[in-house]
Amino acid sequence: MIKKTLKLGAVAAIIATGAFSTVQAEGFKAENPHCIAPSNPGGGWDFICRTTAKYLFDLGVIEDSMQVTNMSGGGGGVAFAHVTKERNEDNNLIVAASMSTSARIAQGIYEGAVQDDVHFLATFGAEYGAIAVSKDSKYETLTQMMDDILADPKSVGIAGGSSVGSFDHIKPMLVAQKAGLEDVTQLKYVSFSGGGEAMTGLLSGSVEALSGDFSEMLGFLESGDIRIIGILAPERLKNFPDIPTAKEQGYDVVGANWRGLYMPAGASDEAKEFWKGAIMTMVEDPGFQETLEAAAIAPFNNFGDDMYQFVAGSIADVKKLSKEIGIIE
């Protein structure tokens, strides 16, 4: 499922870091380019837009500086509807997207939305999910925690940065499913607004564990405030060989959150080529890769047809999962 798409991604990543040449579409030039971050300033989507705006301008891919607009609402649904209904033919518009975008399309949270309503442009990074406990926790391994959950699902509170049914919630449910819990909706998931708040929930001892993205945990891991008892990656991370994967503890679950962009489906082919080339130029820049590394995001590149297949696969996976788990019918 997710694993397969990730392998695909890993291949794409190798290609991207190695051999892509800068493709610039002829005959189209961005004028007053615009990036919509479908969230309030400060979130992950905002980071995508502002980073992209900065690098595209610095690298000279666009001549005018890119304006970033924050259009929060409906978990990105407001921006999605705005793009499809009002700016479907805008050649100069790109929109920040991530795993949440495809997950919400899959779960039908964006009213009547399907993948083809917009043109998914590219992914440029991804990060793995992880499950953490505070430094004084009695849990040394994911197995110990799962044993407690199997005995009494209500005994372990797990915090996450978004609502019930979100990817942060799905991740521990998948692990619990692999551990043999029959009704995974029994899991005690406590929803916080944002990964940072969820982290304070863990540190203040309100909950026993935290489900989130690895980058959000990095600072606290290094300071020794938390321990990561399982990372949902196919194998141990190169820079953090001490962190065990969930897989090696017997729970074959891989959860990756991708970061990327989409643009209006009705834009001209020249514009779509131009923006694809622009993002390709950006991912080749060492400075951009450093920015990603600092944010603990791994390179993960998909363009063109690969991107289409990747998003389609991601939507299908989440749909299947959500049905299995009982979040959607």
Place this chain on the structure above:
Amino acid sequence: METLSLLADGFSVALTAQNLFLAVLGCFLGTLMGALPGLGPANGVAILIPIAFSLGLGPTPSLILLTSVYYGAMYGGRISSILLNIPGDEPAMMTCLDGHPMALNGHAGEALSLSGVASFVGAFVATCGLVVLAPQLVKIALLFGPAEYFVLFTVAFATLGGISSTNQAKSAFAAALGLGVAMIGSDSQTGSQRFTFDHIHLYDGIDFLIAIVGLFAVSEVFIFLERHRGQSPNATNATKIGRILPDFGMIKRCLPSMARGTGLGFFAGVLPGAGASLGSFLAYSLEKQTVDHDGKTFGKGDPRGVAAPEAGNNAASGGALVPMLALGVPGSGTTAVLLAVLLQLNITPGPLLFQKNPDVVWGLIAALFIANFILLAMNIPLVGLFTRVLMVPTRILMPVVAMISFVGIYSITGSTFDVMMMVGFGFAGWVLRKLDVPLVPIILGILLGNQMEVNLRRAMTISDGDWSVLVGSPLAIILWLVAITGFVLPMFMGKRMKAKMEKSRTEGVSEGG
């Protein structure tokens, strides 16, 4: 000692000609943005981010520019509160209550400079607190779990009766209205829709800025339109400006208020779930209960009612940097934006920031001190200029207020739906004012309602539905005691208060007639 030398290094970074220029620029722009309704600190900083980056500024200069804007906006919010009774941003709401009456009584200049001084004191002490206590303060923030946050918000609502209205029932009604509005939108716990009627613009609930600008600014315009009808427009405004600087006695009298406001505000700022609005609210309502048991002077232009919330909200803005820097958790919209800036500069806030990037942290803190002094120096002489606003004839001022409101709200989301909603709130505000229903509790309900609900539900999820979790820690019990005292005390005072109230009301009538 080590702290001091680090701070000295910070100053050497911040005190270059370029950085000083950026600080002055930031303070000026921030004050301007803070003063304009709708454009608050969060938008102000967000708007300036691309400018900072396109100028090619390094991490420290960018941060200096943006934090100066942040502090400047917190200062500036009070200006329109005092002069126009329209809060420039949400924490400045409480300053309306006594600031505007002061302006009406001909003390606009004094109110502005006093609030400037109070802002300075609050921000200065908070920045010192940041220097000395940041790592320890994080531990306080971590004492607050969902249950404690719920009780903290209960304190705010329990002390509500003490403020603004002569009629407790109307205050309660207004708060309930605000809580009702807060329920609109996606339920953040489960993602299901509540009262959104499948309307996508309502999915994220109603932005409190729309409510504030609508209820305060637009309703003011409606009231003007109504009064204006059939009368000849009066060319000159009757309001006197009065002296510019308050006498030393007044400042001295307000110092204890500032101190209490600063303490409460800083405390509220340090808690990532509370923030500046709660800080200024608690500063005001507790100040009122401390020095004005009878409800005699507060709400009618008491300088202490200006000093306490202004010190409170500026102290909170300093306090809010503690969880942002040390935990990477933004306590407010503005600190969320600053967090984004840090991330873009390849600086990850978190427990290791103070060790890893001391130059950035101490440069930032030094910049805060500098911004603070610049703001004081800039604001006091400008009081004379600001007060000229009152000389502008209402028939010119009101269209300008309307224009700023529309542009400000449209700039937040770029959606005409929000603009229509703002007009709707304006109409509601006009009706409520006619009915003498106070507006502040409505905003408080909208601001805090969601947080209060979400924390209660988190606490319930964690405890598996066991209500005793709400009194499960010593901290929670202390907060309950504060809440109960705040709620009950005014009742005992009630009888005395009512008599005084009647008396002052008849006095008011005779004066008016």
